[in-house]
Amino acid sequence: MKIGLDIMGGDYAPKATVLGAIAAHKVLSAAHRLVLIGDKPTALSLLEENNYSPDNFDFVHTTQVIGMGEHPTKAISQKPDSSIAVGFKMLKDGELDAFSSAGNTGAMLVGAVFSVKSIPGVIRPAMATTVPKLKGGLGILLDVGANADCKPDTLLQFGVLGSLYAELIYNIQSPKVALMNIGEEEEKGNLLTQATYPLMKDTKLFNFVGNIEGRDVFGSGADVIVTDGFTGNVILKLAESFYMITLKKGLKDEFFDRFNYEQYGGSPILGVNAPVVVGHGISNPEAIKNMVLLSKDMAESGLIEKMKQAFQ
């Protein structure tokens, strides 16, 4: 199995990404081959600095880098030899089984949709984030920003994608899928959630448990929380800010520790034909390592095949 990593992506690349690759290699089995995509001489010198043999990796040298602030669509088309564009080309051509990057999120989304493309039947892929649960365990929230405006059938599909992810990656049997809303009752909500509720209630594609409110995000009522990308993005960033506040104030707690994105590695893009993970821009080596491992888990779990079957 070939696991691709963009070593140019992220605020602390290529140092953090190469160190993360080393850390990932140490826990990967011989069946997994890590492919480092980016400036090869830099990668080699970083490996040498760290006394780690380059024989442990494959290398694909690229000459361009997509910056964090660049326009995604323009960058992808104008920089065909960027690490992100090359990574997606390899993923599309079957030369990689998974691809991840802590670089430009928009470029990762555009690259995924343009190269490996959406699973047939999927209207819009979504980005998911990990939600730590107060009573332990993890859930996911999607979409967190890929689709600022959503329609009811898109949200219904997010339920399918999220449910399969929770089942195959978090090993949750029959994951509880809830709709983010502003009241628990069926008739509550805005036009979008009011129209989505009946679709979810009638579906046999996942285990719908009804509406949940902002106060229930960290509760055990739902394993998968479905929302539009606008609301999901606001929730994600607000939750991050709370975590940062507890850190700054030195408020130590096991629950808040589980907000640390480093341990989750990144946000999967769900609904495309291959495992793709986008890391946080500020990823350190630990985060990069876990991003790589998540993309590997997605590849090994058969998640993409299951998703294809669900949308047949």
Place this chain on the structure above:
Amino acid sequence: MKIGLDIMGGDYAPKATVLGAIAAHKVLSAAHRLVLIGDKPTALSLLEENNYSPDNFDFVHTTQVIGMGEHPTKAISQKPDSSIAVGFKMLKDGELDAFSSAGNTGAMLVGAVFSVKSIPGVIRPAMATTVPKLKGGLGILLDVGANADCKPDTLLQFGVLGSLYAELIYNIQSPKVALMNIGEEEEKGNLLTQATYPLMKDTKLFNFVGNIEGRDVFGSGADVIVTDGFTGNVILKLAESFYMITLKKGLKDEFFDRFNYEQYGGSPILGVNAPVVVGHGISNPEAIKNMVLLSKDMAESGLIEKMKQAFQ
């Protein structure tokens, strides 16, 4: 000045409301007369229990109560002698200068719009919540649930309402008004925020400072955060849940202490022709006291007149 209080509203009414009325009376001057609306015999016996003279209050006896779970529009029309319906009738007739209740939020919204009505020119009134700032001071967020679906011109008006509130109630000169969004750049967002940004950028009605993201809610970048009632409600409840988590875990901190709703009393309904405040359902006497004082401050500040002028 006559300040109306619904003594039947809230999970702990009428005990919490009558005790709250006593606490409020102790800090009000002789120029303010507190009018207790609800079951008079119950109020009198609670006052007697607490050795507080009924001469300190006016009483308006009512025979009906709107329950917390009742359908707002039906309840208001079918219970004309409920404390909420009577309170709004008095407010409309000029027999009260302000009215507040910790009862059914929907009934308070419907009652306000049906009785004292929206200020001419205001498309939709909004509910606001207090936002404690990390570096001290307070801001407001609106709408937090009165309007699940909003249009750009509605959001623009929320900016006007919120700015005047921040100026007159929090004494902030030229309050910084920001649009809740999923990116800082002008072109970011969903269809609603993308269409709202240019309206806010061009307005001379308030001091627009641009987009802010979920991570900036508690920062000093904005005094007034404008959003649709769906997103605002999710933010409000998510923030409340974080506060509850810090309480449960015994994480004490001055900043989190300032999340305690009790000290703010409640959410003002902005954009109607009179001061109206809705308290939290779980209001204790301290919260009721502060709800009454906030409605008094709104009446004394000339807020409603300023709003009328702004929409002329």
